[in-house]
Amino acid sequence: MNLLKTQLKGDRVLAGKEAVAELYKTGYFGRPKDDGLELSLVEAAYLQSRGKLDIELEGKLLGFRAFFEQASLRQQNFELKYIVYKDLKERGYYVQPSAADFRVYPRGSHPGKSAAKIFVHVLSERQPLSVKLLQESVASAENVHKQFILAVVDEESDLTFYEIKSASPKGEMPEPFPAVKADATFLEDRVIAWDAEASGALYSRGFYGKMLDPERLQLSLVESLYLFSRGVIVVRDRKGKIFSFDEFVEKASEIEGSFLRKYSAYKALRDSGHVVKTGFKFGTHFRVYRKVESIEKIPHSEYLVNVIPEDYEFRLPVMSGAVRLANSVRKRMLFAVEKGEEVEYLDIGRVKM
Template identity: 55%
Template sequence: MNGKLVRDRVILEEAAIAELYSTSYYGRPRDGKLELTLTEAAYLLGRERISISLDKKPLNFKEFVKTASNLMEKFELKYIVYKDLRERGYYVQPSVTDFRLYPRGGHPGKTPAEYFVRVVSEREPLPLTDIMRHLETAKNVRKQIILAIVDEEGDITFYDAKKTDMEGKMREVKTNGIKEEAALLGDRVIIWDPELAHALHHGSFFGTLLHEKMLQLSLVESAYLLKKKVIKIVDGKSGKVLSFKKFAEKATRIEPIFDGKYRTYEGLRDKGQVVKTGFKFGSHFRTYEQIDSIEKLTHSKYLVHAIPGDHIFALQELSRAIRLAQSVRKRMIFAYTTDKKVQYVDIGRTKL
C-alpha cells in the first residue's frame, strides 16, 4: 500500500481507509483518501504496513526519517513516544499539544480522548507558563495533561500535571485569646510566654518547642502570626516593635526569597493546611491537611516548593524533586503567585 509524501503529510488512496483507519484508527479520512501524520507514517513504514514515495521515488525507513526530521520539529522524539504508546495498545491521534490519547478500550468515534500528551526532551527548558497554558487548553475540553519526557537514551518518563486547590481542614489559629510579644533574634523569632507557646504549638502546630516555656518560629510563621495580629514582634537588637512591612523587609534581607515563600505559606495556611519546613526533603514546605494531636502526627501528604511565575524548569531538577517526593509517599506541588493569588500545580510520575 503506497503513500505519497506531500508537504508534512503522507496521502494514501481510498483502500487505506478500510484497512488502516476503520480497524486501527491511523490517520484521518479526507476527500476520499487517508491522510497520515509523519509520526503515523513512520510507524507504519517501520512495520512494513505501507510504502512511501516522494516525487515518485520510493523512500526507505532511513530516508523517510531524515526527511521527516526536516519537516517536523522534534520529529525523532515524537516518533519515539508515538511508537511507545501504540505498542502499549493505545489509540493515539495528533492534537494541539502533540498527541491525544484514548483510554484503554476506547477509540475515536466511541469514546472521547482522555489525555493530551506533550513531548519534551530532557535537555529542553520547560517554562511554567507552557505547562499552565497546556493545562488550560486541556481543561477547556475536559482532558488531562501528560508530559512525556524523553531522555538521551530514548527512554520515556511520563508525568501527569494538574492544578490543585490544596484545601485543608484547619482554619482557626488556636491561641486561647492570648496575645504576647515575641523577639526577633537573628534569623528566627522566639515566643517566651509559655501559655501562648503551648497553645500555638499544640493547637495549630506552629514552631518548635525548645522546651515547654519557649517556642521558636520560622520567619514565615512569624510573619503570618504578625499579620493575623496574634503576636507583636520586637527587634532583639533595637528593642523596637516591628510592623509587618518592617519585619518583611528584615526577613528579605535575611532570606532573599522570603516574599515568594511567605505568599505560599500564607496561601496554604489560609486554606487550612498545616505548613512545616520541607528542608529535609529538598523543598520549602511539607503540609498536613489536618492535625488532631502533635503526639499522633499523621503523614504529610505534600511537598511544596515556591517558584516565581516566570520559572523555567530544568528537567533533571524537576525529575529529582518528583522522585524524592514519591520515594517518601508525597505529591510534589509547585506554588506560584499570579494576580496576587497563589496557584498550585501538582506534577508527579504516572504509569500508562
C-alpha cells in the first residue's frame, strides 16, 4: 500500500492534492489549501498511527515516536489534544480543530451536513482554570447555541468530560420568611433567638436554623443577617447592646473572612425562592432546595453551591471532587460567582461523550 507523503512544516503537516480526495472528502480531515491539504499536528499523528501517512521532516521519514516528540516540541498541549482527539474519533465523532480546541459534530452528522454542536476545550488537571475566562467561553458557546465541554486529562492520561453551562436557578418558596419579630444574641460564632413562638415559626415555616431545644433557635451568621436585614430579628451582643447592620457585618467578617461573599449568594438564593442550608457535610457552602413543604418532610436538595470570587481560579482536582460528590448524591453542582452586588451561576456536571 502506498502511504500518502506529507511534510512536517512548523506546526502543520502538508499533504498534496491527492489527500484532498482521500482524507478531506471522505473523512473531513484537514483544510484544503493551495492545491493541497493542511493537517493539524493531532490530525497527522492520528492518521499516522492508523497507517495512512508518511511524514517527512527535511527529507527524513519520521516514525511515530519521532513525529510525536517533534509535535510535542512544536505545539503546547499537543499530547493532551492528541489524547482527546483520538478518544473522540474512536467514539465515532467528526472533530475539527478550532480556536478552543475542537468543534465536534453531532453523532451521525459531519462537516457540510450540519453545524458543529459542541465546543471542546482541553486542559491538563494541573492547569488552573480562570473562572473569568471560563465564563467568557461558556457565554461565547451559548451565544451560538453550542454546548461547552471541558475535557480534562488527568496525570495518568485518563479523560473526564464536564459540561459547563450558565444557570438561573429559581425556587418555589412563596415567601422568604414568616412575619415574626424576635430577639436574638450573637454568641461566639452563631446566633440564638430566644422567643419560643417566633423561633418555632422561623424554624418550621421559614426553614431557618436548628432548634437548640424546644424553645430556642440557633441561627447561622448568613441566616441571621438575612433575617436581620428583613427586620425579622434584632441582634444583640452578649451584654445586650443592639448591633447595627454594619457592626454585624464587621463582626461576622472577623469570624469568617469571606462572610460577605457567602452572604451575597445566600441572599440571592433566598430572594429567588429557595431554601438554603449549610452544605458542610458535602464540603460546600450550601445545599439548596427549590421547595420545602414541611419541616417534617424535608425533600432531597437539588443543588450544592460553592460561592467563588470572580477572579477565582479552579484547581481541577478540587472541582472534580466537588462535582463527583454532588453527582454521587444526585444533586447538581453550582458555582455562584460573585459579580459586584449580583451573583452568576455556573452549572458543572460530568458527562459521557
